Amino acid sequence: GENVEQHPSTLSVQEGDSAVIKCTYSDSASNYFPWYKQELGKRPQLIIDIRSNVGEKKDQRIAVTLNKTAKHFSLHITETQPEDSAVYFCAASKAPGGGSYIPTFGRGTSLIVHP
């Protein structure tokens, strides 16, 4: 099955710095890569996603890049703010016949943004 590795497990930055979280996956058939943000005690919320036919996607201060050849994808957050502090999960998934995307999640990165 799919295996997703996520690094680092903890990331501490100063407000205004950039943060980068990296994930690798093992199944070359995976074609959908969402990123979720989870604040303490709350639900995971989708913040950005990318499909395998795209190399990069950006949404304001957040961007995701995908390298299909190397089987890795990364989340980039620029101009970090204290409210960006949360646990971030990457996931890799594919849709076999029937359109059911079953994600395999990374172990999460705890991002701490110091004011």
Place this chain on the structure above:
Amino acid sequence: DSGVTQTPKHLITATGQRVTLRCSPRSGDLSVYWYQQSLDQGLQFLIQYYNGEERAKGNILERFSAQQFPDLHSELNLSSLELGDSALYFCASSVSTGTQYFGPGTRLLVL
């Protein structure tokens, strides 16, 4: 608010007991997914239902079962509970594009 609802928010029970967790998907979503989140195991996929039928199974124990009803709400049944079953249980719903929307979760504590 994702539009996915889960009840109850919190559940405290004893070992050996049985509980039922309930999930209502977003309006129009046919797929429901169940996840278990614990500190040491991260977010683990348990099972998926699509329009009333089981579609995929993940790391779901035999003591756990689920179903999806004609009105598309889903229930996750956990029986013969053990201390290690204490966790956050999330459901999520989606359309076929892959994007999943998570509910607020049920925090289960087994004493």
